[in-house]
Amino acid sequence: MREVGGYELLEELGRGGMGVVYRAFDPRRGREVAVKLLLGLNDPEEVERFEREGRALSELIHPAILPVLDAGQDQGHPFLVSPLAADSLAAQLRRGPLPPARAAELTAQLARGLEHAHATQILHRDLKPANVLLDEQGQPLLADFGLARFLAERTLTASGAVLGTPSYMSPEQARGERADLRSEVYGLGAILYTALTGRPPFRAASPLLTLAAVNSAPLPPVRSLAPAVPPTLAQVCERALAKDPSARYSTVREFAQALESWQGGEVPAARRTPALIALSLVALMGVSLALRGGGEPAPANSPSSPRASAPPGPELAAQARRLLDDERCRQARALLAPLLEQDQPPLEVLLLAAEAANMDTDPERSLALSERALARDPACFEAWSWRIRSLIDLLRGTAAHEALRGARPHAKTAHERGCWHALRALLLSEENRYSEAKQAAREALALDEEQIVARLTLVNLELMAGRFETILGDLTRILAKHPRNLDAHWARALVYRETGRPKEAIAALDTCLEIDPNQPYCLAAKASLLLGQQQGAAARALLERVLMHPLRGPKAEARADALLSEGFPRECLRSLEVALEQSPTALAWVYRLIALLQEERLEQAKEAFAQAMRLVGRGEHEFPAALASVLRAYAPQLSKELRRAALSWAMDFYAEQLERTPEDDFVRRERAVVAKQLQRWELVLADLDRLLAKEREPVNEFVRTQALNNLGKYEEALAQARSTLERWPEQRKTRLLAATLLFRLGDLPAAKAYLEEVQRGHHDETALEARRILTQMEARGY
Known part of the structure; x- marks a missing residue:
């Protein structure tokens, strides 16, 4: 019997241009394996590709990637050894x-495997059903990285040769251009298309004709070949197969998120993440929400109602009130402007003007007006409320907390106390203190059911948790009472988009734009949806509307945030040009920093970071906590040098804060997060011990377990993990970490039991990581 590298070859399984695959027996492990042997050594480039496949696959350990068990040469012939698969997707199709x-589940699993490969700088470049194997449980395994290239390499394809399989190539690959991450999205989309319809997206009489069709022929709609496919799933597949790479999902991770969220034919548009949903909703709430209970006039003597003593110009004030109730803040500001020029404007006029300025994204003006109102009447709760709202919108968290404390004695009625709790909920949500925000919102609604800020804060939290259908019911009830509430229509648009209903999302955004035709979040979101439907001209027209007017200050920052959150970094950079020339702020520089990072313009990003730090150092904004949060969120995109500088600055800021206020748990929690990113585990442990002494929280206990593990205190870490699981057995990430600790401490049966429990009934990233470790254990013979 012929042997290769000590493996007994049993039968030939398949043969291709690069090699032959055999079913073989591994006498050392006593099991059958697959051995891939290179055919001939007359082509050095083929040899290099084969050897590169071995290097690439040896670094890739993931449940959705076929692992390499061994590699070497036998009598001058290179070979690879991998587990023997039960079937292939091509054979099944x-x-x-x-x-x-x-089909959606399988493609999502492949996308997660490919995401892991991309994280190690490897592209596959030959995605097709024949390269997807299936194990005995039907789980997919991505195989044959023979055409994979390290992203940094440039040698093998300098000639512009077309590498890949024509029916599954992206248009840019068909033209002989370099493959990139979006080309991989196309390849996965082609696999999904074939799985749904039974045929590849394009096929013709010859490879050349197929390449021509890939490059220029329109894609046959999925449902024209398979009418039973739900429309939303067909839409996701067709977006992945867009001719224009910019119209596809930008990464395989986004594609995976869309497929994983798909249920009953409902799929999110995948451009947005829960963090961006929260960012946009909170930002828009800061722009347009009024604390008056929505689009209806507030009850008499409430913080938002006209005062009993009629001031001069009562007709104008009453008309301004009606305009604000109808969400027409700019008209209200114009109407109130003459009254504000009086030496002593009436208190009611100051309050209406503060509200109008806040709704019109002018928190600095709103703050100034609220302070004038407080100078007139220090006990006026409504003036306090607009001061707090403006400080939140200006990201001045410490001052907002101080204002909350100052306002509390003046909240006399149930409505005013409800307002106070609603403001606190909004501030806590802005600080990512979600459990406290939810409790504060509930307290607000217990006092006053009409507190719409509290209701929308809860909607925001539900959005982040992905409980979309519950949210729609809440929003329907809000809109029944307040049909012109911009924020409720905006939230509804987000829900429709996240559940794969683009037409309904566009209709909801159109309603938003009827209320405020220039709302940047709504314009950018609609542009994103149109782009996803390959309506590029209409999308560009909307983006030009967003960029139409030069803006400065908070309005420019809100516009930049809207464009960034929708994935338009170039437009974000254009939007900030005037603001950064005429009135630069630290926040504007940070938005520029993020956009430059997304555009991979690292040298300019360094300059933007330096400018932001310079303005913060001058006290330009009471902004550092927000900056620290933004830099933490985007740290993976920063160069090593910038990341360490940003996080070190955040660490110094938090240290100064804790010297002044050592009992500030929020700052201590934030410092622990930054210390974790800097791998300062002793400091992480010290901060978490102080926090956990006050209140047990599963997230903090998980991070404490991580810290103990990284400090080499494995038994103590395992004890912490078990303590957490006794109280919160549903904490699967903690269980996964406990499994790795058990493995490290030699308790393999317990580790395997934990890993199996983590993955049972789940297909998320935690389950995939558990499967990866189990696969690794099996490959090592454990």
């Missing part, structure tokens, strides 16, 4: 297409 749910 020859028997017919897959059910839509199975």
